Amino acid sequence: MADQVQSQPPAPARAERQPAPPCALVIFGASGDLAKRKLIPAVYNLAAGNFLPDEFAVVGASRSEMSDDDFRQKMIQDLHTFETGTLDPQRVEWLKSRLSYMSGDLDEPRTYERLREALAAVDEKWGTRGSYLFYLAVPPSQFAAIIRRLGDARLTCEEGGSWRRVVIEKPFGHDLESARQLNRDIREVIEETQIYRIDHYLGKETVQNILAFRFANGIFEPIWNRRYIDHVQITVAETVGVESRGAYYEEAGALRDMVQNHMFQLLALTAMEPPISFAPDVVRDERVKILRAVRPLAPEDVLRETVRGQYDAGVVKGKQVPAYRGEKGVSPTSTVETFVALKLYVDNWRWADVPFYLRTGKQLPRRVTEVAIQFKRAPFILFRETPVEQLEPNLLVLHIQPDEGISLSFEGKVPGPVMKLGQVRMHFQYSDYFGTTPETGYETLLYDCMTGDSTLFQRSDLVEVGWGIVMPILDVWSALAPRAFPNYAANSWGPRAADDLIQADGRRWKDNG
Ligand code: BG6
Secondary structure, X not given: OOOOOOOOOOOOHHHHOXXXXXEEEEEEOOXXXXXXXXXXXXXXXXXXXXXXXXXXXXXXXXXXXXXXXHHHHHXXXXXXXXXXXXOOHHHHHHHHHOEEEEEOOOOOHHHHHHHHHHHHHHHHHHOOOOXXXXXXXXXXXXXXXXXXXXXXXXXXXXXXXXXXXXXXXOOOOOOHHHHHHHHHHHHOOOOHHHEEEEOHHHHOHHHHHHHHHHHXXXXXXXXXXXXXXXXXXXXXXXXXXXXOOHHHHHHHHHHHHHHHHHHHHHHHHHHOOOXXXXXXXXXXXXXXXXXXXXXXXXXXXXXXXXXXXXXXXEEEOOEEXXXXXXXXXXXXXXXXXXXXXXXXXXXXXXXXXXXXXXXXXXXXXXXEXXXXXXXXXXXXXXXXXXXXXXXOOOEEEEEEEOOOEEEEEEEEEOOOOOOOEEEEEEEEEHHHHHOOOOOOOOHHHHHHHHHOOOOOOEOHHHHHHHHHHHHHHHHHHHHOOOOOOOOEEXXXXXXXXXXXXXXXXXXXXXXXX
């Protein structure tokens, strides 16, 4: 491995940020997994970093019967389990004092009347000034109804300088039509500026860093185009199967679960034009423009340029794991895909004819999320008279997770009397420069919701354009049942057809070990 790049780490930008304005965070579904694993630890981390105002409170709401005290105990106990950093007892006490709970049926209008009263009391006690962030940590089928009831109870009206915002997390619809319907339902109650659609990939520092890398450095932008780039590979590989989420996954599949959202975010950030500012809508406009430029797939393109797979049983770390069809909640004859590979083109001046290969799957041999930019090969003529057989093209890899960093591979001369080449790699590792801070991935997102910065959230048009791209695939796939599922063993890199897809173009997937 080549030397680390040496420089002084700059102060992290967030250190200069002010605490969020006074507000109350209302978590619907507070007795569920998201609250205990992510949201409460994220709130704690924000408090520990001085990103929360003193005028702050959390109100948990869900069906389960619990007193305020029970809720506080439970949340703090879970915080001890799920917080990855060291807990400061004073901060923990601060947070505990600000937790309260309300049980209620979320289908009942009366629940929302009670919530309004509870929030008025919170305003009185903690000075949260009528500004509320409603986090809907509930199944997506409940989004529209809860927002409607919040509206009916006048909890979404922004009056006298207060703000009211609603946070929902993907999936946003099941296909284009249902996504449009959801957007319409939401917009009947609140403004687009009040809705924060989370794609948790945008909460990842390394994903946000794609923008910094591309636009805060002078050397990359001039070569970031079809003249110099041969193709781009986006890989999101997981070593886990569907775990306990079989029932959900049966309705989703890898295309809906990963491609239409997370992978399209990575594609958009990698391929977008430089925005003229970091104003939220300016950045979102550029992201949406790229997705709009994706060449629509005709049915024959779907057959040629997309591959689906489903994992079979296999051996992982010496242990036998079941096939997808043997997982809990999954039909033994399921035709749902757990692997997708596809090729897309972005038809604009920057990217015309540069293929973007995307692949994602469960039960693959290594957990890796990365964007690999392969540059064009150098002309060979100079080396024709030497024993060099071929020149490896330069490869720039944005490592999103788990080894966050950036690497660049290039050719170097192997020392000795003959001209021999070897590939070397320059590698920057995030943790070497910026250390690691305890993060759930929700800190920035929550903070941005509180400060009203929607840059990292999905606007309705972005969601719909994403669905528009995958709809032809969903249509063809649902019309033609997969021929040979399961078609890849757990702990392998997916079906053979995924290799054929890229090899047909004279290329190969990056070797991830
Ligand atoms: C979720 C998907 O959105 O993202 C899961 O529903 C997937 O199926 C997860 O495992 C991956 O997220 P991460 O952050 O672990 O890459």
